[in-house]
Amino acid sequence: MTRLSDMYGLQITADEAAFKHWMRGFEMSLAFDHSGIQALSEAVRIDPEFALAYATLGHQQIIHGFGRQGRENIVRAVALCSAVSEREASQIGVLSAMAEFDDSALSKALEHIERWPTDINVFSKVVGAFGLLAFSGDKNWQQANVDLFLKYAKFWPEDDWWYLTTLGFMQSDAGDLVPARRNTEKAWQLRPNGNSAHSLSHVQIEEGALVEGRDFISQWLEGPGQNSDFRHHLVWHGFVIDSLMGNSSTEQMQTLYTGELDAKVSDPMPLSTFADNASFLWRGELNGFEAPANAIEDTLVYMENRFAYSGFGFADIHRIMVVALSHSSERKQKLANELLELKNAESDTSSVAHALMDMMNGFMAFAERDYRVCAATLARVVGASVMLGGSNPQRSVVKETFMQACVQADLDPLGFA
Secondary structure (H helix, E strand, O other), X not given: OOEEEOOOOOEEEOOHHHHHHHHHHHHHHHHOOOOOHHHHHHHHHHOOXXXXXXXXXXXXXXXXXXXXXXXXXXXXXXXXXHHOOHHHHHHHHHHHHHHOOOOOHXXXXXXXXXXXXXXXXXXXXXXXXXXXXXXXXXXXXXXXXHHHHHHOHHHOOOOOHHHHHHHHHHHHHOOOHHHHHHHHHHHHHHOOOHHHHHHHHHHHHHHOOHHHHHHHHHHHHHOHHHHOOOHHHHHHHHHHHHHHHOOOOHHHHXXXXXXXXXXXXXXXXXXXXXXXHHHHHHHHHHOOOOOOOOHHHHHHHHHHHHOOOOOOHHHHHHHHHHHHHHOOHHHHHHHHHHHHHHHHHOOOOOOHHHHHHHHHHHHHHHHOOOHHHHHHHHOOOOHHHHHHOOOHHHHHHHHHHHHHHHHHHOOOHHHHO
16 A cells, blocks of 8 residues: 655555545545545545545535445444554544544544644644534634644644635634734635635625625625535525625525525535525524525425434524424424423533523524513523534524514613623
């Protein structure tokens, strides 16, 4: 077996031809425009003993909705670990722990990064809005992301587009907008792809540069974003910007859902598809818009196929939104029972499970037009929404619901402080 090197000089144990396909697939996965699954599948076809390719392929399959195949490939990777380097085996161990939702995944990943700071296949799983830190339950995870990047900055090339893209994104989420703008603009210039477009768009939203942000997204959608896996999410970004500018409408919702957001039209990554569509519909509710025909039921069916059970906070807040919109007493009771069970199993009253119960009660009250109850309930957990993971615009829907409830009930939001 040949020992080759990745873009950071880290050795990879593989057949040379298979390695080229792995590199192509992995780089595609970092850019977010395409999953890389086809190239990674070709890598393991050429080299059936390519352990790292099985692990990378497995992870990509899992996040793109092919969980069974993904876990099978990670199991294959683990079985091949005896023939690879210590670093590769450690990396596979991290990906395996993530696939099994093992609580040790974060500690294993941080230990791995300490030894191999530029091992991007692990570093990228720790950081970002959907990284291990984001779902750690730590309210300070955004700054922890930034701190991790800066701790290992000396090991990364100054013009590494992925490093700049993801650092800039996290700086914007943490409120450090000057370096965030600098880093995301440089990353976009270095590598104009879905990932760097997404990060720059976040900076524009956080800065309130809404006209610039709307123009940027429109140009990206009409150009390189036409065939990107991130098109669905950046269409959602555009709707959020339009809502902030007061330019959204029932008609726009109908057009966007039918042409872009309906999972039957675009479904690149299940978690993103579901979260985007659920919060899209809920923001319509906040603005008093009529939901597109069948959209609520379609999203409920999608939820029940992909995210049928509680326990993942980021998915749960979006399950709460769409169930509230359904006005189905049976679905509401089922969700309430699940969340209550999670809450009762968690002794820490500041946990995500405890916060989700209040969020559920608040969103249900809003849907039932009981705005006073909604405001009083959500006031307790607006600050806890950070523990759900995801980006600021994704989590801000909790605060937006609280604020709109206060408007509807003629209440002073500061009166709950």
